[in-house]
Amino acid sequence: MKIGGFQRTSLIDYPGKICSIIFTIGCNFRCPYCYNHRLVLPERYVEPIPIEEVWSFLKRRKGKIDAVEFTGGEPTIQEDLIEKMSKVKEMGFLVKLDTNGSHPEIIEKCIKKGVVDYVAMDIKAPLERYSFVTGVSIDIERIKESINIIGHLPDYEFRTTLYPALSDKDFLEIFQLIEGAKRYFLQVCKLKDTLKDCTHLKQFSREKIEILKKEALKFVKNCEIRE
Numbered sequence: 001m002k003i004g005g006f007q008r009t010s011l012i013d014y015p016g017k018i019c020s021i022i023f024t025i026g027c028n029f030r031c032p033y034c035y036n037h038r039l040v041l042p043e044r045y046v047e048p049i050p051i052e053e054v055w056s057f058l059k060r061r062k063g064k065i066d067a068v069e070f071t072g073g074e075p076t077i078q079e080d081l082i083e084k085m086s087k088v089k090e091m092g093f094l095v096k097l098d099t100n101g102s103h104p105e106i107i108e109k110c111i112k113k114g115v116v117d118y119v120a121m122d123i124k125a126p127l128e129r130y131s132f133v134t135g136v137s138i139d140i141e142r143i144k145e146s147i148n149i150i151g152h153l154p155d156y157e158f159r160t161t162l163y164p165a166l167s168d169k170d171f172l173e174i175f176q177l178i179e180g181a182k183r184y185f186l187q188v189c190k191l192k193d194t195l196k197d198c199t200h201l202k203q204f205s206r207e208k209i210e211i212l213k214k215e216a217l218k219f220v221k222n223c224e225i226r227e
């Protein structure tokens with residue numbers, strides 16, 4: 001596993017839990033608004049962190065941290081993801097996976113092996129605009145499959161970054177796509193220091209975001225705005 005960052009403590013990433021976060025290097029998407037581009041574009045890759053540093057910290061913090069999150073980049077492209085998740089589970093932590101949903105077979109494997117407790121999946125766009133928003137050619141059947149697998153878990157979330165290029169119609173189609181979801185987040189989009197220059201775009205106003213939240217709540221059970 002190539003690790004590009006390790007955050008020791010977060011109180012906001014795993015609902016109700018204190019977690020540490022492992023950031024993996026490499027992603028198969030190219031979302032223009034990505035602020036983790038140093039984990040995405042090979043020419044900008046950060047220096048990898050030895051995994052021993054992570055294990056040693058986690059051993060010392062047992063009892064003080066509830067969970068470990070694997071995020072990226074895209075963790076499901078790491079060949080040894082399941083092995084590393086198993087190790088974290090054996091150490092006694094809950095495990096969270098953040099994914100772009102491009103590898104439903106890996107998500108399913110993690111679930112079947114019992115190495116993941118919470119999955120967070122990005123819903124980037126309505127299905128027909130996925131390739132436009134992610135900057136790569138996408139097999140939307142795989143995205144649909146991931147949504148279906150994750151939507152049957154006891155603990156999960158879907159979330160959408162409020163990319164200003166998305167229209168009202170796009171949001172409506174996104175909400176319809178995840179109809180019935182237990183937990184959904186609308187995430188404020190950062191427009192500076194991103195994978196592609198997004199500074200010419202205009203953030204959605206707070207008022208607009210609240211309207212989107214109200215609209216989302218017609219389809220999902222719970223919706224929050226994440227700054």
Ligand code: SF4
Pocket residue numbers: 027028029030031033034035036037040072073074100
């Ligand atoms: S925002 Fe897009 S490009 Fe960035 S890590 Fe997530 S999926 Fe990859």
